[in-house]
Amino acid sequence: MTTRTSDIRQLCQRAKRASAEVQQLPAEKKNAVLLRAAELLCAESGKILEENRADLTRGRENNMPQGLLDRLALDRGRIEGIAEGLRQVAALEDPIGEVLEEYERPSGIRIRKVRVPLGVIGIIYESRPNVTADAFALCFKSGNTVILKGGSDALCSNRCLTGILREALAAEGVTEDAVNLIASTDRADTAEFLTMRGEVDVLIPRGSAGLIRFVTENSRIPVIETGAGNCHIYVDRDADIQKAIPIIVNAKTQRIGVCNAAESLVVHCGIMDRFLPLLSESMREHGVRLRADAPSAAFLPDSQPATEEDFRAEYLDYILSVKTAGSIEEAIAHINRCHTGHSDCIVTENPEAAERFLREVDSACVYHNASTRFTDGFEFGFGAEIGISTQKLHARGPMGLRELTSCKYLIRGDGTIRK
The missing domain is CATH 3.40.605.10 (Aldehyde Dehydrogenase; Chain A, domain 1)
Structure with missing residues (x-):
């Protein structure tokens, strides 16, 4: 052996x-x-x-x-x-x-x-x-x-x-x-x-x-x-905030050292004032440090300034980057530019926005109102998995x-x- x-x-x-x-x-x-x-x-x-x-x-x-x-x-x-x-x-x-x-x-x-x-x-x-x-x-x-x-x-x-x-x-x-x-x-x-x-x-x-x-x-x-997992969650203008917080907490903190953990958050500008203070409180309770862009930092007093590298990082740690977007188009473009093609999620009650996100985000696994932690062979019913493929030839996903x-x-x- x-x-x-x-x-x-x-x-x-x-x-x-x-x-x-x-x-x-x-x-x-x-x-x-x-x-x-x-x-x-x-x-x-x-x-x-x-x-x-x-x-x-x-x-x-x-x-x-x-x-x-x-x-x-x-x-x-x-x-x-x-x-x-x-x-x-x-x-x-x-x-x-x-x-x-x-x-x-x-x-x-x-x-x-x-x-x-x-x-x-x-x-x-x-x-x-x-x-x-x-x-x-x-x-x-x-x-x-x-x-x-x-x-x-x-x-x-x-x-x-x-x-x-x-x-x-x-x-x-x-x-x-x-x-x-x-x-x-x-x-x-x-x-x-x-x-x-x-x-x-x-x-x-x-x-x-x-x-x-x-x-x-x-x-x-x-x-x-x-592939490495820089997984994103986009909280849409029409998100149910009471759904969004538990999804983010689960995706970020259930296990920090796994490739399907969320590393980046994108938030629609239209809900920043209502959503981000709740996010800040929840992340503080779970020991998660935030790295935020300028618009979101105004609502996240404990955050540090985010760099462009933060939006591309697989932290494998209690760190979450926060980016604001003025539209779903901007959110999708940002995710497709910065992610690793692993798993990304939209939280929204708008079915048209959900379908657009599912269709246009170029990842192996794309979610609507569910934690990215489900990207797993066991959870998909495979018994186990050999890995999560982020390429497009032969196999993709778990x-x-x-x-x-x-x-x-x-x-x-x-x-x-x-x-």
């Missing part, structure tokens, strides 16, 4: 060989592995928490920001949540072999388009040990093998979790190489992993904007890009089982030749 630089290619080759076995597993066997893994994770939660405490201690010693510590931290409730994600993935319909299209051509050939695995998937991620189990569950259920490259900040947790997943595979008579962990902290190993085109079919980075940029700029393997598949065409004839 652990690696040295010279071992990377060998590990990828093992994953490639294992892929041939995993692709042929029936749904019943895959589900049995996932349920066994869920059982073992709960049974060995004490061991997991001990390793996680070691990671947290090291993170605090290295002055890791609170938002990243929150991403890193596990407790028994979160471990049970991870196990429940595995159970939910097991309960989902197996996508492999699904017939997408079927038709006959005038030539006599009969064509069937079916869903197939991608093959070997590499996941490069930071901080969040739950990704270890989520990524395995989704990749395995969709017939893929997975190679995990977590960050050094979660090394102890990831080693422990991967060991338990391999234990579940072995217990069900399935190759342990369905999941592998590159446990090296050497950046050279990561760089070498990015060159494994031919052994690894696709890479999915999850983490900071810097990590994602590094992978997309240096990988020789095709990349599905997951990626579940179907997003980890490709297709192939099966063509049948009866001595048929082309004329």
Whole structure:
């Protein structure tokens, strides 16, 4: 499971060989592995928490920001949540072999388009040990093998979790190489992993904007890009303020260290005097610091001046930028200019304004009167997620089982030749 630089290619080759076995597993066997893994994770939660405490201690010693510590931290409730994600993935319909299209051509050939695995998937991620189990569950259920490259900040947790997943595979008579962990902290190993085109079919980075940029700029393997989350909420002139405040509080403060947390607020000028004092009081109660443009600052006495960079920032902290807009057109233009294409929301009771926002904001997930925190595979009914794709090729938004598949065409004839 652990690696040295010279071992990377060998590990990828093992994953490639294992892929041939995993692709042929029936749904019943895959589900049995996932349920066994869920059982073992709960049974060995004490061991997991001990390793996680070691990671947290090291993170605090290295002055890791609170938002990243929150991403890193596990407790028994979160471990049970991870196990429940595995159970939910097991309960989902197996996508492999699904017939997408079927038709006959005038030539006599009969064509069937079916869903197939991608093959070997590499996941490069930071901080969040739950990704270890989520990524395995989704990749395995969709017939893929997975190679995990977590960050050094979660090394102890990831080693422990991967060991338990391999234990579940072995217990069900399935190759342990369905999941592998590159446990090296050497950046050279990561760089070498990015060159494994031919052994690894696709890479999915999850983490900071810097990590994602590094992978997309240096990988020789095709990349599905997951994006940072500068999520916006626009409070329209026709908003119900009693709805708006709880939505903002939830989106900003439920978990600050996640990509679907709100980072930026846009407020229609017509409701500033009524809305912003209530916002200021609510944010103060939840420890959120405001960075405001000049018009809104007049109603937000505790705020600091916002810069243009604030409107583009993924804080992962108790900070919220506030921008005013004179119209929905101005709000949409600002959001499309400054966001990361992840998740954005309008709060309004005006159905025409809502439909315009939903139609014109260019994000993977666009909300009306609901918190951006719902951008999540579990909440979307996927059991778990491999990440939130903010690109437009292959997959967009929360990626579940179907997003980890490709297709192939099966063509049948009866001595048929082309004329």
